[in-house]
Amino acid sequence: MRSKPKEGMVVAGYLLTRRLGAGGFGQVFLARWRRHRRALKFIPLRDAGEWGRRELSVLVHVRHANVVRLVGHAEWPEEAPEYLVLLMEYVEGQPLYEWAREENPSARQVARVVLKLARVLEFLHREGVLHRDLKGDNVLVRVGEQEPVLVDFGSAAWGGAPRVTRGALAPGTLHYRSPESVRFFLQPRREPGARYGYTPADELYALGVIFYVLLTDVHPFDGPEELMLGEILGRVPAAPHQLNPRVPRALSELCMRLLEKEPITRLASAVALGQALEEVLQGTEATWDMPLFYGWGQEVRTTEDEPARVDAGTPPWLVQWTRQRPRRGKPPAPAASPLSPAAAVAALRWAAERVVDRFWSWDNG
Template sequence: MRVREPALAELSPGAQVMGYTVERRLGSGGFGAVYLARCEGRAYALKLLDLARVGGRVEREVSILLKLDHPNVVGIHGFGVWPVASPTLGVIVMEYVEGRQLDVWASEENPSARQVARVVLDVARALEASHEAGVLHRDVKELNVMVRASDGVAKLVDFGVGDYAGAPGITVDILPPGTPEYRSPEAWSFFRRNARVPRAFFTPGASDDLWALGVVLYRLLTARPPFPTDHFMLADAVIANEALPPCQVNDRVPVALSEVCMALLAKTPASRTPSAGALRVALEALLQGADAAWDVPLCDAYGEDTATTEGGMDSHEQWLNEPLRRPRRGKRPKRELPPLWEGPALLMEAEAAAARTPRPVRSSRGWRMGAMALLVGCVSAGLVWGWRTPRVAVPAPTRQEVARPGSSSQAVRAAALPSGAESTPAAVAAPAMLPEATPVKMEKTESPTPPKPARKGAGAMRRPIVAAAACMGLACPGAQVRPPPPPEPCPERAVEVMERLGVKVGDHWGVTFLVDHPQVIKVTDGPAELRLLADWNRMPDGTLFSGRLIVSDRVYGRFTHARTRDGKRFPVCLELESESLVKGLAREPGDDSPASARVFTTGDVRAVDAFD
């Protein structure tokens, strides 16, 4: 019997897996989970993967780790399948790296150029050993580098989408698994040239790993991506645009280190740093000659100038009016947030209280009006259903909605839920790395044909009437009879704040739920958060939007508070839309509950001046 997906995250403390005692879960993803476990008093990271879903990737990852024995590569201590009687999970026992992901380390540590160079040197050494063994990582990024707390040593982790010479083929897509923001120009160019060529397949090399490490180094030095664009134009930017040298973006970056970074980001493999070994030699030489300027933190630290006297809170007025400058990193001063900015927490408490409050009994007149509204709603739903339903039955696609116009770039395709043999890589790195790499799936895109007008007469009305009758007989799913949310105003000054950030009413931008790769998830009525995908004018990449979801015929969302990565908060007025710019997210098959639904994790938010 196949283990249900949530079972990977249900092991309680004390559970025994292959002789290891589970202590706590470190992270989880769609196809696996990582636990901290102990055996004979020693800590390990147990990576559990669903065998039925990841296929040969478990064996490939084990084979890769067995080929590598290097101090800057996460070590393997064992592997097997579990439960023994009826194996459904692959188990990889790995070294437990007690520390922080590279992006978290950089954000909290506010490192100097010397510290960054040392960390990247460690990763270069790991790649040098991997490439010499014929292994490609194929997903080098901050989330797959751990900085050990005890000594600051960096370790490359998560070879779940890696490859090695002579490995049996798994990938059937035109591009192998990988994270779009770290793909090389040659990969994107190959996709553009061969998007319609049957069985075309890009073969990455060591230079692809080096390009990705160049992106990592750039972000460490400048706290921004080398190609700051939205995810729809990412491929174009990587292919055609030249990144500004890090020393021009941040004057604290040593020129020599900036040049090393730019050599990694050369547009062609021939002009790029030739090997990880060459990168190692260059960094070692730079560190030997580094002076005191290399010990200055690369970013400004948080201090008294970042807060106002009003509750010690960052003023959104101050933030909106300040010029673009070096970002801040490091520890923030302790301060209390005023009640105004406890929005998400207060919202959750208020909605929970409202849910516990008994509703008054409706009058008979109110009941009749409600029943009439219900009938009208059902008839309307039936009319729409009848208009949209084709007369000839055809297989339903995985996603019901068409892509937005102009969304055919590979940056968007790479964020779509794939449906091939390698739908999602099995990468769940130790200790807390989640599967974010998403393979690129070739899709046949056709313009939707407008439905023909329904014929007049009984035939045209039959489906709506049947739908209404079914609703009255309580045969429809609950979600179909629940009305859409009522109108409500935006938070005070939200529209003004958005406009000063360059976001006008009617503008829209890509967002995702807080998961690590695109997928279908279950959501419920109540508080929710979304993460902004790339900079939206002056609203920075990674900004979190807090609000609530309303489950109805679709899943509607209204988001009223924003929080940037560095803690700045301000009001917004954003309505959730699908990627085809329809209000609300479509309900995916599998949950007809009136208070919960299955939805895809990516969509858009649109700036509005009121919730209609």
């Protein structure tokens, strides 16, 4: 392409000030017009124009407080367009997992965030929309609030959107793929051109993975792709309360219901998940307000905070994790290194000389 968006350019009347990120379907820039800040997503028309128009049609269709808001769109450059540009609200906040690691939320806070995500999925599914790439990176938490905002609808499916999926599976991340989608993908005699039919059950599984990471700081399955494919199909991950004893049992069990291998044994819908979360939140104890992880200022671990023993089949990466779980919260500022006695004397002598010089200059001024 001859034209590439860069910081300092003016596109659709907006000054591009900073690149926020890049993905499979384009780049996103923070842009300004007067006092307005927007996120401008540049989608190459030649390589991903169909996906861009699909995302545009979905965002025009949906309006929800927890879905990124579309402001407008344009093609750029105007004289010979090479990009579809989506003008969206700028969500000032952090990616979900970054927020969790910095804020060290309690079980109650995590449950409320997942409840809000369940409510937005309920809305989308009622509108016939499937995000199809639900993961931690595609959820932002607004600064100063605990409001999650779902972003990046480039892989979304909607009855009124053009169909562009060419592979067996829609674009996505393996960590969040459901067992039934992996099973379809690994079929030895799959018909040429056959495509997996993504459903709300896949979306609920992906939300279960997000839930699991918020509670434990690890994915239920990790490692090389070949290993993960087999584990998604055949291994039941350790329950969150087994890895992290600060996770309430009721919340752990609810998370595991979302990760069931068969869709029929999962929670039936986002509505059912929301109702279940509301029920467990009504009966919570004070321990639900304890941070789920140690902060950086705590050095001693109590017996009840020790993870449960793992069995012989536990992957090595998880065994290592149980021995030293990560910390959350803002790390303390590095302490200033103390001066040696000789350096302290030198610093005092330098300061005294500066004072003498200052008085001398005044006396001779």
